[in-house]
Amino acid sequence: MKIIRNAFFALVGALSAMTITAVSVPLNLALAETKVDNKERESVDCAPVGNWVVPGGGKITESEVISKAAKRPVVLLGEMHDNAEHHRWQLQTLAALHAARPEMVIGFEMFPRRVQKALDQWVAGDLTEAQFLAAADWGTVWSTDANLYLPLFHFARMNRIPMVALNIDTRLRRTVASKGFAGVAEKEREGVTQPAAPSAAYLGYLLPIYGEHDRSGKKRGDTQPDDPDFLRFVEGQQLWDRAMAQAIHSALERPGRPLVVGIMGSGHIKHGYGVPHQLKDLGVGDVGTLLPWNSGTVCGQIATGIADAVFGIASLSPATPELSSRPRLGIRFEMAQDGGARVLQVEKGSIAETAGIRDADIIVEAAGVPVKRTEDIVETVKRQPPGTWLPLTLKRGSDTSEIIAKFPAVRK
Structure with missing residues (x-):
């Protein structure tokens, strides 16, 4: 320093x-x-x-x-x-x-x-x-x-x-x-x-x-x-x-x-x-x-x-x-050493930003399933139908909270 x-x-x-x-x-x-x-x-x-x-x-x-x-x-x-x-x-x-x-x-x-x-x-x-x-x-x-x-x-x-x-x-x-x-x-x-x-x-x-x-x-x-x-x-x-x-x-x-x-x-x-x-x-x-x-x-x-x-x-x-047809949460992440997905970047205007996800948050569960591998996040989001809600458990510092990522319905 x-x-x-x-x-x-x-x-x-x-x-x-x-x-x-x-x-x-x-x-x-x-x-x-x-x-x-x-x-x-x-x-x-x-x-x-x-x-x-x-x-x-x-x-x-x-x-x-x-x-x-x-x-x-x-x-x-x-x-x-x-x-x-x-x-x-x-x-x-x-x-x-x-x-x-x-x-x-x-x-x-x-x-x-x-x-x-x-x-x-x-x-x-x-x-x-x-x-x-x-x-x-x-x-x-x-x-x-x-x-x-x-x-x-x-x-x-x-x-x-x-x-x-x-x-x-x-x-x-x-x-x-x-x-x-x-x-x-x-x-x-x-x-x-x-x-x-x-x-x-x-x-x-x-x-x-x-x-x-x-x-x-x-x-x-x-x-x-x-x-x-x-x-x-x-x-x-x-x-x-x-x-x-x-x-x-x-x-x-x-x-x-x-x-x-x-x-x-x-x-x-x-x-x-x-x-x-x-x-x-x-x-x-x-x-x-x-x-x-x-x-x-x-x-x-x-x-x-x-x-x-x-x-x-x-x-x-x-x-x-x-x-455009693929559901996107709008984050870049890496797997945290102690488990979970550490958020590196939240895209502006994304579903993640609207849900309140921040850089450095750790997603420990997605749809009630513990996040242990990269695929646990990627595959869960891919399976998310338009117009549905995805519950996520976040760890932010010493606090743990539940948020909902809302996927918009397909526009015709």
Whole structure:
């Protein structure tokens, strides 16, 4: 915590998820948006659908965006994990970059390093889809619908583009959360080195985001920059950024000096605060950053420096029939060490959010059945008919409560 606290007193803040009794939930920053003046007109479309825009500038052609990006050693493509349109944009952008720079490696936030062998076997054509997802432990480590990502995986396999696991194992995040980075033996750190200290701007960016997702029961806006939980949250986020930056840095050393493209949540990319900041500390300063931008988002959020360019995406594009017909609770989770499903992320506007589920809650029972495996949650939700209620037993801190997740009826 020394580096973090020094940064806080020198700059005004710090990052999060280390030391005793820490919350081990790295929030998905892709879901968080910076607050803007309510007077701003939301109807103004600053990034029209199908157009590239330079933040703080104006429209730019796709050929210019791709030409500039392909000359860099690293390009990061952001996403909101559950947005199908974002993944379609990523596929389109990957194809354009690959045409300009065939020597390529694709790194994915979705995979921890321990499953790298599965990625290699998939690209080599040795595994079926089902075998690949099982070998990569997808249901446990990510749990977002794999159909959203499979086109990207197939693109890599079709073109024999190496796929690299960028993330770290959940167990390491939990250990760091309870002991601090310095309290974890070097041999247990998965090779992750001490993260570079955060900038004051990053701390200012994270504080309102953390306040929106505060799991301590405080009212929104009550979180202070020196709040111990916030400091742990910050340090944990940096751990994640550092791990991905190191994996990207290693990929650059492959024969042929390939273009390394990183697929990750937009929050790890925006303003260069997260992974780009850690890459710079590792000696990689020339990093391209491209983001999908939901049409209709207020203009004030497309601030100069948020990315090199953003691409306008239809914000309410209909999902495919296969995906839209599936019941979704709207959470990402991991299995807790002592049993139950620990909630990592609650999607905005989801059934889970409406029911009152929060980040860090532990679902111990679903429909009266103890949750002992990932499948206990996944299969229960899949079986839930439209228009019915699903009783859930939650553990929040030392309290246990019953809530009802209400699945809406099918709209005709």
